C-alpha cells in the first residue's frame with residue numbers, strides 16, 4: 001500500500017507541474033499577441049495622425065527641398081552642408097585613383113575636362129557612369145588660341161563637346177572658361193569674356209566659376225595646404241564650389257583626407273547641374 005501511495009502522489013505532482021507549464025505558456029502567448037496588437041495600433045495611429053512624424057521616426061525618406069523637389073543624393077542630406085568639388089584639366093594619370101576614392105565614399109563631383117591627354121579620354125565614360133558630371137573645360141586649353149575670337153572659342157568648345165559625347169553618349173550644357181570668367185589671360189582681346197559669357201547664355205549653356213580655391217594651380221604643391229584651403233573654404237562659404245585639378249598628385253592626396261573629414265562633419269558631395277549655384281566671378285574683360 002505504501003508503494004502505491006508514493007506512486008499516486010508522484011503522478012499527481014507531475015500532473016500539477018505539467019499544468020503549471022501549460023498555463024505559463026498560454027499566458028506568454030496571450031501576452032505576446034496583445035503586445036503586438038498594441039504596438040501595431042500605435043504605429044497606425046501615429047501614421048494617421050501625423051504622417052510627417054512617421055517620416056522622422058523612420059528617417060528613410062530624403063529631406064524635401066523648399067520647392068518640394070526630390071534632392072539628387074540617394075541618402076538624406078543637409079542642404080546647408082553641400083560641397084561642389086570640381087576638377088579641371090583632366091583626365092590624366094591621377095584621375096583613376098581619384099575615381100576610386102570618390103567611389104569608396106560615394107562622393108559625386110564635377111570634371112571640367114580637356115583633351116590635353118587624349119589617351120585618357122576613356123575615363124570620361126567611367127566618370128559619367130559613376131554619377132559625376134562630365135563638363136567642358138577646353139579641347140586645347142591654349143589661351144592664345146581660344147580667346148583669339150569668339151568663333152575660335154566655340155570651335156574649341158565643340159571639339160571637346162564631341163569628345164564627351166563620344167565617351168558618354170550625351171552632350172553637356174555645363175562648362176568652365178579656362179582661367180575662369182574673370183581671367184586676365186584674354187586681355188590681348190578686349191571684351192572677349194563679356195561677349196563669350198553673353199553668347200553662352202544665348203546658347204542655353206551654364207558656365208561655372210568657383211568660390212573656394214584649393215590653390216593647387218600654382219600657389220602650392222603641398223597636399224596639406226590644399227587640404228587646409230578646402231576645409232577653411234567649406235566652413236566659411238555657403239554653397240562652396242571648390243576649384244581643384246585632377247592633374248595634380250598632391251590634390252588627389254589631399255582628397256584622401258578631405259573627403260572623409262567632410263563626410264564625418266555632415267557634408268555631402270554633389271555634382272553640378274545647370275541649376276546649381278554657379279559661383280560667378282565678375283567678368284573683367
Ligand SMILES: [Zn+2]
Nearest residue numbers: 088089178179
Ligand atoms: Zn584649366
